[in-house]
Amino acid sequence: MNHLPVLDDFGPLSPLSHAPVPAVARRPAQLVGNTPVLWIDRPFAPPGRGFFAKLEGCNPGGIKDRPGLHMIGQARRRGLLLPGAPVIESSSGTLGLGLTLAGLTYGHPVTVVSDPGMEPSVVRLLTALGAYVDQVVTPHPTGGWQEARRERVAELLAAAPGAYCPDQYANPDNAAAYRPLAAELIAQLGRIDVLVCAVGTGGHSAGIAAGLREHSPDLKVIGVDSVNSAIFGQPAGPRLMRGLGSSIHPANVDYAAFSEVHWVAPGEAVWACRRLARRHYASGGWSVGAVALAAGWAARTMPPGTRIAAVFPDGPFRYLETVYNDAWCTEQGVLGVEPPEEPDEIAAPDEGTVTGWTRCSQVRDPLGRPPRRTTPRTAGVR
Structure with a gap:
């Protein structure tokens, strides 16, 4: 039987408990x-x-700190994202925070394309953290706000040579x-x-x-x-x-x-x-x-x-x-x-x-596509 470690049911560990010392972060x-x-x-x-x-x-910004850091790090490693180049991506909020953390970590300006559904507090937080928030104002007639945001990302990429979009929807990273x-x-x-x-x-x-x-x-x-x-x-x-x-x-x-x-x-x-x-x-x-x-x-x-x-x-x-x-x-x-x-x-x-x-209990791809890629992208900036 696998026995799980359990803390005291009635409060934090006592001062005599040998809890590990929390790590000290420098970044x-x-x-x-x-x-x-x-x-x-x-x-x-x-x-x-x-x-x-x-x-x-x-996590500092939530679960998407993980892919924000990983996708940007891998893009840099493959030469898809050059030093100091802009990062532009669609997000309803949490990935925006993760990418902003990645931009701070690796030295890239970040533009988050969102929509009116993004909470004002998140807009203010992203701005305070150094990101630029670009909001679309009209949903796409069939793809809703997400497709409208993706189209705006494409416009911004076309106007900024060298900019990179991680494409969270399709990027295996x-x-x-x-x-x-x-x-x-x-x-x-x-x-x-x-x-x-x-x-x-x-x-x-x-x-x-x-x-x-x-x-x-x-x-x-x-x-x-x-x-x-x-x-x-x-x-x-x-x-x-x-x-x-x-x-x-x-x-x-x-x-x-x-x-x-x-x-x-x-x-x-x-x-x-x-x-x-x-x-x-x-x-x-x-x-x-x-x-x-x-x-x-x-x-x-x-x-x-x-x-x-x-x-x-x-x-x-x-x-x-x-x-x-x-x-x-x-x-x-x-x-x-x-x-x-x-x-x-x-x-x-x-x-x-x-x-x-x-x-x-029946799950299938509505588009009938073959199983998704499991290997990381090797080329192409959207």
Whole structure:
């Protein structure tokens, strides 16, 4: 049996405990990684049943610090990004923070192309950290805000010779950046039976799953998406939630890796975020709430002893005026929406349009593409 180290149930380690001395960082990039894991049970699962949450919000900017640093570092190594050249990328927020950290680390000016859905606090933070935020004002007629942002990135690249776009949606380095996270989970938990991840660009679900399967070949992966997202075959529509879901079909999504997918609605994610905060003093944004809902269901319904790891991509602070703001949530109609005990089920991803928490055990690429690339890009600046 694999025995996990557990801290004192009633508080921090005593002064006599031999806890490791925290590392001293000389550069902010050295603060990325080695994030903690927290046990989550009630109200998502009864005592003795629960899941382990990987708290990626403990990185300086969130989970996408990892690919931000890795994609830029690899582009420099291959000569795709020359010293001092601009970096231009589309982001709803978290990757923007990661790329800004990479720009500071490697000496590149960073432009983040976003849209009006980016929280004003994130715009101010990115600006304070040295990035330039360029916001599109009109969504693309079929690809929504994401496609509008990508088109604007292409315009900016054409006007800035030598500029580089990491292309988080299709760059294999995005997924490769999460191999260290998988190694951390193995060191922290040993055997992992189930991984629960939000899906947006597809990078962290693909990279973590690939890394974990080298140690746990029978791993089951539950993908968590937003209603009105096109990733898994539902029709695209306006989405309130940021950080998961997409109006396009990112090439980095590894459809073959998933055992099932859960779609979650905004009110259900708000309920989960707030319960996490009240009970566990650890929460985050839309992705965190949606992942907790699906991971709690897995903990309740799978055999006792199933070891479930859930990835919490960020913390709560950028959501204080949305997810954690009663007035805003009331205005959006997402306050006081308690999710059902069990999700609805559909037999196929395109069986019908889902409007609330729903699961499907048939996962396929809606575009019928061959399996995604697993080797890094070797040439080409978008």
